Amino acid sequence: MADFCEHVGKVLLAEAGIAVPEGVLVRAASQAAAAFDELGECVVKAQVPVGGRGLAGGIQRAGNAEETARAANEILGMHIGDHDVTTLLIERQIQTCHEFYAAILNDTASRGPLLVFSTAGGMDVENSFTLAPAKSVKYSISLHTGLSFDTARRAVSHLVGGESVDSVADTLARLYDVYLDTDAELVEINPLAIDMTGKAMALDCKLVVDDSAISRQPALAAQKAHRPESRLETKAARSGLKYIDLDGSVGILANGAGLTMTTMDAVETYGGKPANFLEIGGEAYTIAGTATELLLDNPDVRSVLVNFCGAFARTDVMVKGVIESWKAIDPQVPVFFTVHGTGDREARAMIRRDLGLEPFENMDDAVRAAVAAGSSK
Amino acid sequence: MILRRHNRILVFGLTGRQATFWAGKMIAYGAPIVGGVNPRKPGIQHLGLPVWASAKDASANCEFDTALLFVPTTAALSATVDALEAGAKVVICLTEHVPVRDVMKMVAMANRCHACLIGPNTAGLVTPGETFAGIMPAFNAQVFRPGEVGVVSRSGSLGTLVCLNLVQSGLGISAFCGVGGDPIIGTTSRQALAVMAVDRKTKAIVLCGEIGGSAEEEAAEYAATISKPVVAFVAGRSAPVGKRMGHAGAIVSGRTGTFASKVRALERNGVAVAHLPSAIPDLVADALQIRPQSRSGPET
Numbered sequence: 001m002a003d004f005c006e007h008v009g010k011v012l013l014a015e016a017g018i019a020v021p022e023g024v025l026v027r028a029a030s031q032a033a034a035a036f037d038e039l040g041e042c043v044v045k046a047q048v049p050v051g052g053r054g055l056a057g058g059i060q061r062a063g064n065a066e067e068t069a070r071a072a073n074e075i076l077g078m079h080i081g082d083h084d085v086t087t088l089l090i091e092r093q094i095q096t097c098h099e100f101y102a103a104i105l106n107d108t109a110s111r112g113p114l115l116v117f118s119t120a121g122g123m124d125v126e127n128s129f130t131l132a133p134a135k136s137v138k139y140s141i142s143l144h145t146g147l148s149f150d151t152a153r154r155a156v157s158h159l160v161g162g163e164s165v166d167s168v169a170d171t172l173a174r175l176y177d178v179y180l181d182t183d184a185e186l187v188e189i190n191p192l193a194i195d196m197t198g199k200a201m202a203l204d205c206k207l208v209v210d211d212s213a214i215s216r217q218p219a220l221a222a223q224k225a226h227r228p229e230s231r232l233e234t235k236a237a238r239s240g241l242k243y244i245d246l247d248g249s250v251g252i253l254a255n256g257a258g259l260t261m262t263t264m265d266a267v268e269t270y271g272g273k274p275a276n277f278l279e280i281g282g283e284a285y286t287i288a289g290t291a292t293e294l295l296l297d298n299p300d301v302r303s304v305l306v307n308f309c310g311a312f313a314r315t316d317v318m319v320k321g322v323i324e325s326w327k328a329i330d331p332q333v334p335v336f337f338t339v340h341g342t343g344d345r346e347a348r349a350m351i352r353r354d355l356g357l358e359p360f361e362n363m364d365d366a367v368r369a370a371v372a373a374g375s376s377k
Numbered sequence: 378m379i380l381r382r383h384n385r386i387l388v389f390g391l392t393g394r395q396a397t398f399w400a401g402k403m404i405a406y407g408a409p410i411v412g413g414v415n416p417r418k419p420g421i422q423h424l425g426l427p428v429w430a431s432a433k434d435a436s437a438n439c440e441f442d443t444a445l446l447f448v449p450t451t452a453a454l455s456a457t458v459d460a461l462e463a464g465a466k467v468v469i470c471l472t473e474h475v476p477v478r479d480v481m482k483m484v485a486m487a488n489r490c491h492a493c494l495i496g497p498n499t500a501g502l503v504t505p506g507e508t509f510a511g512i513m514p515a516f517n518a519q520v521f522r523p524g525e526v527g528v529v530s531r532s533g534s535l536g537t538l539v540c541l542n543l544v545q546s547g548l549g550i551s552a553f554c555g556v557g558g559d560p561i562i563g564t565t566s567r568q569a570l571a572v573m574a575v576d577r578k579t580k581a582i583v584l585c586g587e588i589g590g591s592a593e594e595e596a597a598e599y600a601a602t603i604s605k606p607v608v609a610f611v612a613g614r615s616a617p618v619g620k621r622m623g624h625a626g627a628i629v630s631g632r633t634g635t636f637a638s639k640v641r642a643l644e645r646n647g648v649a650v651a652h653l654p655s656a657i658p659d660l661v662a663d664a665l666q667i668r669p670q671s672r673s674g675p676e677t
Contacts (some may be wrong), residue, residue: 001621071378093676105509106477106481106560108590108626109591109595111480111481111483122648142485143478180478183476183478185477210478212450212474212475212477213477213478216451242457242623244617244620254534255534256533256623257532257534257587257623257624257627258530258531258532258585258611258612258623258624258627259532259537260611260622261533261587261622261623262535262610262612263652264615265612265613265614265615267615268614269652269653274615277616277622281533281534282473295600307542309534309535311500311512311513311514311533311534311537312395312399312438312500328655331587340517340538340541341514341517341541342514344505362545363654363655364653364655376657
């Protein structure tokens, strides 16, 4: 998931013609105080791509330049949801008479875009749906016809007061344009406020762009929020491998997402703890050697479990890669193989010939052996 | 969708390295491939088959009802449109990382054409002993042999493991349907279940799910309405929350897509849930009321 900070999303909203509060992006308390002089009473907001900023103290109101600088000082250097706060958005305070929730997202059930709108903005929306279902609406949008002003107006008119309904409908139709233009998985305005003149204004913006589409969104890709990741996760990403650090001692190498998850589940079932998620499905099966190096770079690994069930991923190609890296590194940990599917006869022969090991006939036995070896000192 | 020997297949991207390997395996298995599509290489012969610039061109020269897509992510949508416009009734998209917006358009168009889209990010379809299309080891006798169990799987690798377990226990496969690991796909697990429910050869169905989305919950509701027994396994019990586990669709976000929710829905609807794939064969045998001694295999 490509996540974006509020300020990136708000620029896109503004470009689409949605009203947002006037604001300035700053990186130091002195700049924040200067921003107050320009904006007046303001809100100081931590720019991290996670929810719960308000609860963490990362959003504060300020009534003068000193308060603004103090809030900025306090928030800069905070650590919210694994992110260090290095940037602040200073925004003019807006008096509101109502706050709605609005989002457009990819809906797996209807397999199209879904508009979600609720009268309970600014709070945990998942809860508000169960607490007050009558006050929210979910509207499936046809990609073919899109979301026009009229359609949006019909979808939400029973939830929005007469004076503001046109402004809200206009915002929703424009929000749909942003969703389309950015290849968004989710674009959310929470709260979508009604100001004292009855006009809708986006006080926050959450944007998540489809990972599979980010390469055709070069302008956005450059502004993607940096995800906190471990040394090995960074290294894996550079090689095009899907790797997640876990806190156990059994190193896992498998092909394909489903099989890798299943292997982790089996390790836990037999009393072990996985050291990682690492799958070499898809084209990555040709770089099994690189994956092996990565796995062995984790000092917590006490045993290695190699579980291949070759469909597209040819097990002979994968095993060859593993053996080459294994011999080059010569690690002092035991390895346990179970190999089936495309190319398995050759693969098993290589394991016997080059490593002098006997692959396990079934996964459960291999997992039990790897867990036993990985748990002992 | 169950693929039959009479389904004639046009392979998009036939001239590529991977497609050459897999189409070769399909031909050897008896799958009737009629030709390939590559807009940059029309007129050549590959694997002894003609290559056309488009499905439209191909349709003027030969008959096909199934399109198999070995194409890059940027070409998945246009290939699907081409295949459907040329009259394909089944489109199997193997491509991973197709932008979701493109997938939505592919799904909508397939629905308009009353055609069946499998995938994207599917491992394909196998009808053991008859035909296959995609990247599953249909030709490996340890993994696939004809039988009575239908298998539906989001993952190709897990599907392979499950078929292996069934075959090692002496059971056989009537049909395998890889629905794909993406969050939005053409044929859903529920729809695949519906096809297997009316297939005469299929006596029991194994559903291989994983965390993320609500496909298993929807399939579970459907399973309660059919007479054939359904056995399930859900991968990702040990996965951390909020992390995408390899498949674009395999992520627990907030309260949706959790392992617990899926198992609860399956069990509530009478589906036996295996703790590990190795437990699936016994559950299937129990459901089919096959006595263990009537089965044979390396394990017994």
